[in-house]
Amino acid sequence: MYLTDDQLDEEKVFKDPVHRYIHVRSRLIWDLINTREFQRLRRIRQLGTSFLTFHGAEHSRFNHSLGVYEIMRRILEKFEGRIEFSEEEKWLCLCAALLHDVGHGPFSHSFEKVFHTHHEDWTRRIILGDTGINQILSRVSPSFPDKVEKVIEKTYENKLIVSLISSQIDADRMDYLLRDTYYTGAHYGDFDMERILRVMRPYKDHVVIKYTGMHAVEDYIMSRYQMYWQVYFHPVTRSGDVLLRKIFQRARDLYRQGYQYQREPVHLIPFFEETEVPLQDYLNLDESVVIFYFHEWSQEQDPILSDLCDRFINRRLFKYVEWDRSRREELDQLKRLFREAGIDPDYYLEMDSPSDLPYDVYRPGQEERTPIFLLMADGSLEELSQASEIVDAISGKERYDHKLYFPLDFLEDPSRNPGTVQEIQKLLKYRSRNL
Ligand code: NI
Numbered sequence: 001m002y003l004t005d006d007q008l009d010e011e012k013v014f015k016d017p018v019h020r021y022i023h024v025r026s027r028l029i030w031d032l033i034n035t036r037e038f039q040r041l042r043r044i045r046q047l048g049t050s051f052l053t054f055h056g057a058e059h060s061r062f063n064h065s066l067g068v069y070e071i072m073r074r075i076l077e078k079f080e081g082r083i084e085f086s087e088e089e090k091w092l093c094l095c096a097a098l099l100h101d102v103g104h105g106p107f108s109h110s111f112e113k114v115f116h117t118h119h120e121d122w123t124r125r126i127i128l129g130d131t132g133i134n135q136i137l138s139r140v141s142p143s144f145p146d147k148v149e150k151v152i153e154k155t156y157e158n159k160l161i162v163s164l165i166s167s168q169i170d171a172d173r174m175d176y177l178l179r180d181t182y183y184t185g186a187h188y189g190d191f192d193m194e195r196i197l198r199v200m201r202p203y204k205d206h207v208v209i210k211y212t213g214m215h216a217v218e219d220y221i222m223s224r225y226q227m228y229w230q231v232y233f234h235p236v237t238r239s240g241d242v243l244l245r246k247i248f249q250r251a252r253d254l255y256r257q258g259y260q261y262q263r264e265p266v267h268l269i270p271f272f273e274e275t276e277v278p279l280q281d282y283l284n285l286d287e288s289v290v291i292f293y294f295h296e297w298s299q300e301q302d303p304i305l306s307d308l309c310d311r312f313i314n315r316r317l318f319k320y321v322e323w324d325r326s327r328r329e330e331l332d333q334l335k336r337l338f339r340e341a342g343i344d345p346d347y348y349l350e351m352d353s354p355s356d357l358p359y360d361v362y363r364p365g366q367e368e369r370t371p372i373f374l375l376m377a378d379g380s381l382e383e384l385s386q387a388s389e390i391v392d393a394i395s396g397k398e399r400y401d402h403k404l405y406f407p408l409d410f411l412e413d414p415s416r417n418p419g420t421v422q423e424i425q426k427l428l429k430y431r432s433r434n435l
Pocket of ligand 1: 064068172
C-alpha cells in the first residue's frame with residue numbers, strides 16, 4: 001500500500017510550549033509541513049490583532065495547525081482498539097487536522113469583511129488546485145485531496161471524522177483554547193486536555209464523553225466561554241480590527257476613485273478590483289506584506305489613509321462606548337456632527353457587535369450543532385446540559401456586545417468647534433480629561 005515507505009528514517013519533533021512535543025513520523029506529513037503554502041502560515045498570526053491587547057499573542061497559524069495535528073494524532077492513539085479506522089481514514093484525520101486553516105489570509109476576519117473573500121474557499125483552492133499540497137496529498141490516491149477537503153468542509157460522509165475536527169469538542173478548539181491561553185497569558189482558558197482525551201469515546205458517528213469526565217468537559221466549556229469574552233472579544237482587540245477594516249476600506253475606495261498611490265499596492269489590487277483573484281496572488285499575501293503597505297501608506301498624501309495606518313502601526317487606537325443598537329437616530333445625528341467637526345464618519349465611526357453562543361443543544365431547523373453527550377455507566381447517553389447545571393446555565397444563551405468606536409484624540413483637538421464637540425460628547429456620554 002501507499003504507506004509502506006512512508007516512515008521517515010528518523011522521527012521529527014517540534015518543541016511546542018503547549019503540547020511539549022509534536023511528533024512527525026510520516027513522510028507525508030513532513031512533506032506537507034514543508035510546502036510553501038503551509039510555511040506561509042508562519043507569517044499569519046493566529047489571533048489577528050490580539051497582540052495589541054495581549055503582547056504575547058504573536059503565535060501563528062503555523063503553531064496552531066501543528067498543534068491540531070498533534071491532538072489528532074493522540075486521539076487516534078487513544079482510539080486504537082476501540083474503533084477500526086482504515087489506513088486511509090487515519091491519514092484523512094491527520095491531514096485534515098494539519099490543513100484545516102491553510103486558507104487563512106492576513107488578518108482574516110477584517111480582510112474578509114471588506115473584500116468579501118472566505119478562507120474556506122481558499123482552503124478548497126489550495127487543497128484542490130495546482131499547489132505543492134495538492135501534489136503531496138495526491139500521492140495517497142487521486143481522490144484523496146478531495147476527501148481531505150470534504151472533511152474540512154464538514155461534508156465528508158464519515159461524520160465521526162468530521163466531528164473530530166469540527167464540533168463542540170474537537171481537536172481544533174482544544175488546541176486554540178490552550179494555545180491562546182498560553183500566549184496571551186490569560187489563564188481563564190486552561191483546562192485538563194489530558195483528562196478529556198482519556199474519556200473521549202467514538203460512538204457511532206460522533207464522539208461522546210465517558211460520564212466520569214463530565215467535570216473536565218464543564219471546565220472546557222467554561223474556558224471557551226471565558227476566552228471569548230476576555231480575549232477574543234476584548235474591546236481593545238476589536239478596536240484594532242475596526243482600524244484594519246477602515247484602512248482596507250479607505251485604500252480600496254481611493255483606488256477606485258483613481259487615486260495615484262506613491263507606490264502601487266500591487267499585492268492588493270486584485271482584491272480592490274474584486275475580480276477572480278488568482279490563487280498565487282492570494283498565496284503571496286501575508287501579514288508581513290500587509291504591514292509593509294501600512295508603513296508605505298502612512299506616508300501617503302491622503303490624510304485619512306496615512307492617519308489610519310499610522311494609528312495601526314503606533315497603536316493609537318479608537319476609544320469605545322457601549323451603544324445600544326436601538327439608538328439609530330442618535331447614531332445618524334452623531335454622523336452629522338462628526339461631519340460638522342470635520343471628521344469623516346465613514347472612516348472614523350464604527351459600530352461593532354460581536355456575539356457568541358458558548359454551548360448549544362440540538363435545535364432543528366437552525367445551524368446544526370451536535371450537542372455533547374455523556375456515555376453513562378449503563379451504556380445510555382445523556383446530553384451534557386441535562387447532566388451539568390453549570391453547562392445548563394449558559395446553554396443556548398447567545399450573548400451580544402455592542403460598542404461604538406471613534407478617535408477620542410480627534411475630538412480633543414482644540415481646533416475643533418467646541419460647540420459641536422460638546423454635542424458629540426453628550427451623545428457619546430464619554431468623559432475625558434480635556435473634554
Ligand atoms: Ni483552527
